[in-house]
Amino acid sequence: MVSRVRWVNATLLIGVVVVTLYPFFNIVARSFSAEKYIVSGQVNLWPKGFNLTTYQIVMSDPVFWINYRNTVVYTVVATAISMVVTTCYAYVLSKPHLRGRKVLIGVAVFTMFFSGGLIPQYVLISNLGLTNTIWSIVLPNAISVFNLLVMKTFFEGLPRELEEAAAIDGMNTYGILAKIVLPLSKAVLATMVLFYAVSFWNSWFPAFLYLDKIEMFPVTIYLRNLIAGATGAESAGANPDVHSEIMQVASNIQAVTIILTILPILMIYPFVQRFFVSGVMLGAVKG
Amino acid sequence: MRQVTRRHALLTFGALTLAAACSTAEEKPTAAAKGAAMEGYGVGKTFKAPQQLTFPILHNIHPAYPVKDDWLFWSELAKRTNVKLQTTLIPFSDYDQKKGLLISAGQAPLIVPKMYPGQEVPYIASGVLLPVSDYVEQMPHFMDKVTKWQLQGDLDTLRQNDGKYYVLPGLHEKVWSDYSFAVRTDILQELGLQAPKTWDDFHAMLKAMKEKYPDEYPFSDRWGIPTPGGAFLQQLGNAYGTNAGWNFANGRPVFWDDAAQKFIFTGTMPQYKQVVEYAAALVKEGLMDPESFTQKDDAANAKFTSGKSFVISSNAQSLVNDYRKGLAENNPKATVVKIPVPVGPMGETRTGLRTENGIVLMAKAKDDPNFAALLQFVDWLFYSDEGQLFAKWGVEGVTYTKDASGKITPAKDVDMVGLNPGAPKHLQKDFGFGNGVFAYGGTTALLQSTFSEEELEFQNVMNARQNRPLPPPAPLDELEQEQATLWETPLKDHVQQNTLNFILGKRDLAEWDAYAKELEGKNLAAYVDLINKAHVRFKEKHG
Numbered sequence A: 001m002v003s004r005v006r007w008v009n010a011t012l013l014i015g016v017v018v019v020t021l022y023p024f025f026n027i028v029a030r031s032f033s034a035e036k037y038i039v040s041g042q043v044n045l046w047p048k049g050f051n052l053t054t055y056q057i058v059m060s061d062p063v064f065w066i067n068y069r070n071t072v073v074y075t076v077v078a079t080a081i082s083m084v085v086t087t088c089y090a091y092v093l094s095k096p097h098l099r100g101r102k103v104l105i106g107v108a109v110f111t112m113f114f115s116g117g118l119i120p121q122y123v124l125i126s127n128l129g130l131t132n133t134i135w136s137i138v139l140p141n142a143i144s145v146f147n148l149l150v151m152k153t154f155f156e157g158l159p160r161e162l163e164e165a166a167a168i169d170g171m172n173t174y175g176i177l178a179k180i181v182l183p184l185s186k187a188v189l190a191t192m193v194l195f196y197a198v199s200f201w202n203s204w205f206p207a208f209l210y211l212d213k214i215e216m217f218p219v220t221i222y223l224r225n226l227i228a229g230a231t232g233a234e235s236a237g238a239n240p241d242v243h244s245e246i247m248q249v250a251s252n253i254q255a256v257t258i259i260l261t262i263l264p265i266l267m268i269y270p271f272v273q274r275f276f277v278s279g280v281m282l283g284a285v286k287g
Numbered sequence B: 001m002r003q004v005t006r007r008h009a010l011l012t013f014g015a016l017t018l019a020a021a022c023s024t025a026e027e028k029p030t031a032a033a034k035g036a037a038m039e040g041y042g043v044g045k046t047f048k049a050p051q052q053l054t055f056p057i058l059h060n061i062h063p064a065y066p067v068k069d070d071w072l073f074w075s076e077l078a079k080r081t082n083v084k085l086q087t088t089l090i091p092f093s094d095y096d097q098k099k100g101l102l103i104s105a106g107q108a109p110l111i112v113p114k115m116y117p118g119q120e121v122p123y124i125a126s127g128v129l130l131p132v133s134d135y136v137e138q139m140p141h142f143m144d145k146v147t148k149w150q151l152q153g154d155l156d157t158l159r160q161n162d163g164k165y166y167v168l169p170g171l172h173e174k175v176w177s178d179y180s181f182a183v184r185t186d187i188l189q190e191l192g193l194q195a196p197k198t199w200d201d202f203h204a205m206l207k208a209m210k211e212k213y214p215d216e217y218p219f220s221d222r223w224g225i226p227t228p229g230g231a232f233l234q235q236l237g238n239a240y241g242t243n244a245g246w247n248f249a250n251g252r253p254v255f256w257d258d259a260a261q262k263f264i265f266t267g268t269m270p271q272y273k274q275v276v277e278y279a280a281a282l283v284k285e286g287l288m289d290p291e292s293f294t295q296k297d298d299a300a301n302a303k304f305t306s307g308k309s310f311v312i313s314s315n316a317q318s319l320v321n322d323y324r325k326g327l328a329e330n331n332p333k334a335t336v337v338k339i340p341v342p343v344g345p346m347g348e349t350r351t352g353l354r355t356e357n358g359i360v361l362m363a364k365a366k367d368d369p370n371f372a373a374l375l376q377f378v379d380w381l382f383y384s385d386e387g388q389l390f391a392k393w394g395v396e397g398v399t400y401t402k403d404a405s406g407k408i409t410p411a412k413d414v415d416m417v418g419l420n421p422g423a424p425k426h427l428q429k430d431f432g433f434g435n436g437v438f439a440y441g442g443t444t445a446l447l448q449s450t451f452s453e454e455e456l457e458f459q460n461v462m463n464a465r466q467n468r469p470l471p472p473p474a475p476l477d478e479l480e481q482e483q484a485t486l487w488e489t490p491l492k493d494h495v496q497q498n499t500l501n502f503i504l505g506k507r508d509l510a511e512w513d514a515y516a517k518e519l520e521g522k523n524l525a526a527y528v529d530l531i532n533k534a535h536v537r538f539k540e541k542h543g
Helices: A002-031 A035-039 A053-059 A062-093 A101-113 A118-127 A145-157 A160-168 A173-184 A186-202 A205-210 A219-231 A240-286 B006-024 B072-081 B092-104 B140-148 B152-156 B185-191 B199-212 B230-240 B246-250 B270-284 B297-305 B316-330 B363-367 B371-383 B385-393 B427-431 B444-448 B453-463 B478-504 B509-520 B524-542
Strands: B053-061 B083-091 B111-115 B168-171 B180-184 B254-257 B262-265 B311-314 B336-339 B355-361 B400-402 B408-410
Touching: A002 A240, A035 A240, A053 A062, A053 A240, A062 A101, A062 A145, A062 A173, A062 A186, A062 A219, A062 A240, A101 A145, A118 A205, A118 B092, A145 A186, A160 A173, A173 A186, A186 A240, A205 A219, A205 B092, A219 A240, A219 B083, A219 B092, B053 B092, B053 B371, B072 B083, B072 B371, B072 B385, B083 B092, B092 B111, B140 B168, B140 B371, B168 B371, B180 B185, B180 B316, B185 B199, B199 B270, B199 B311, B230 B246, B230 B270, B230 B311, B246 B478, B254 B524, B262 B524, B270 B478, B270 B509, B297 B311, B297 B316, B311 B316, B316 B336, B336 B453, B355 B371, B363 B371, B371 B385, B385 B444, B444 B453, B478 B509, B478 B524, B509 B524
Parallel strands: B053 B083, B053 B111
Antiparallel strands: B111 B355, B168 B355, B180 B311, B180 B336, B254 B262, B400 B408
């Protein structure tokens, strides 16, 4: 009986794994394949017409690396800012004796459901003089309310006695946070760093809105332009003399760019995984 | 992730700019401020500003030729016209979205290129766009081409309810036909057939192919997403004298009946029924792959290049880049050509606009001290023969050469759409010419300067066909437009759904009358009436 359940489980899970991984391996195979095989739909899991020239082409484009560097900078700075603000906010909210706590929570939650709309937001950022600066990327989305609530729940679960003891020993609020609470919250911190870093790494919309210089774009915009641009509205009903080039750059360069873009964040995952699992679980159970 | 929907954008910016609209909408156009305008500018003259000017412009970042500061285009432009363009850059992928946002927020640069007719409509009410038709007298090259090529009718299709137009479209000398069908000529030879001239021939050809290869669908089509049968039905509709496929999906669902001088509903026209019957017969007889209407382009291409089908929709570009390339790999003996569009009951005629996407100017431009110069500059760059040749081909002796007959050849070290494959430099990537932002329309000679011999042959056949009259304008005011959209969407959806069902045999063609009845129930009469009233009103008011 047990073994049968196991078999069913295994088959199901392997099925899920295949469905999940197939597109990924397909992209990897495409990235090493010759364009003509991709166009005629012959590339599945194994590269055909193996070559590395596409990697060389993409990696020799200076704009790609400038944008790549921007992504790294934006991700690091934005994650750092987000972690500081979110932690402070969440810690404060986790204290039941805080006056006006409900209002503060309300303010945060309100933004989950309502926003000013795209154009007012754009006008705001541009009137603040933030367009075409790194601040337009790292400030507007510094607090993710979802992450804030997860963190708040985690802090609420920490034994109060610890903090009281520290207070009796003469520590102030900041000391307690820095020396007692945070060291005990490594799991949730790691999880939040991962959440924030991944979302900033993947994000393109704020950059698209607020930046209009190539040398400031993150790599996601470079990638999106390459993919959506080549398959977008203009390729149907377009002007063959002007746009024929698009079809040629398309598939294998796209694949290579995708691989290069997701690689770093993919490599971080296994290392943060153990915090990640325990962190999310902890928050959930205690909540 | 947030998406800007049109409604979203409309609502927000409507509220924002209401005040601005009230104050500017009533202003009468005044003579343009002189500023740095060039004295004695006219047809055949090169615009040169008397002092150095800078004009802001929106520009996309094309994935195939991303903008570079050292493009010869910029420096040569400054040398010739004394104008420097200051660009706001937007990724090509989401150009329309940010273009709309910047216009709505009132922060768009004065010159906004790549505006497709119809896209400008949501911004007109707020008064941010310049009603450019009030100023075209100051654009001699534009006026010259409109008169010379008799484009007034084409321009009229752009007019809004106030009788003005806001887009300066790219102007073509002739209608440009590009889409047709790619056919395997080696199979034709094998069967002893000629390339089909009429739609009956087309049917017969597919039938002969099916007899020889009973296991395959001879015709498996692409360009079915998002409009099922987009290209195929459009061609068929043109031949029968109605709007189908892309033509139906991209416009209003009404057709101008020139004899009756009024608009009629497209989806119930007898001609439309004939189109549906023709396509249904192909599917029923196993000549056309039923997946044609739903499969992705890649799937259709793969069938064609692997020899599972012998006919597919094509344009000049896909013939070379998709089919020949793919076939060369799988079946080097296969030969394929793009046939002239088959002819139907309408005979050797075609329809089409000679205007394409173009530029809009922001209303705030008219307060610019150099407004007159701006108009002259736009006129020269986008509409003069010299400007168009410059934007497309660059500088003679550097990027191209011209022989005595006027034939243009790219310079030896310059590649342009495969005309000089393997050359170390590329006209678009390295010099910034042939850039979709600046190169639109132009004379047929200029358009065809990049065409291959075989494409020229196709063009010659197509250009010999007579153009049918264009529908007259019937612009709606804002309230009417809202009402029209509410009726139009369900009507179009119903037509498109049932077109597909009839063709695929999911619904019996005997039910055509029932289908027409269902459309009646969706306010068909009221909708058509609204359009006809708008047409009459426009005619009375603006001639």
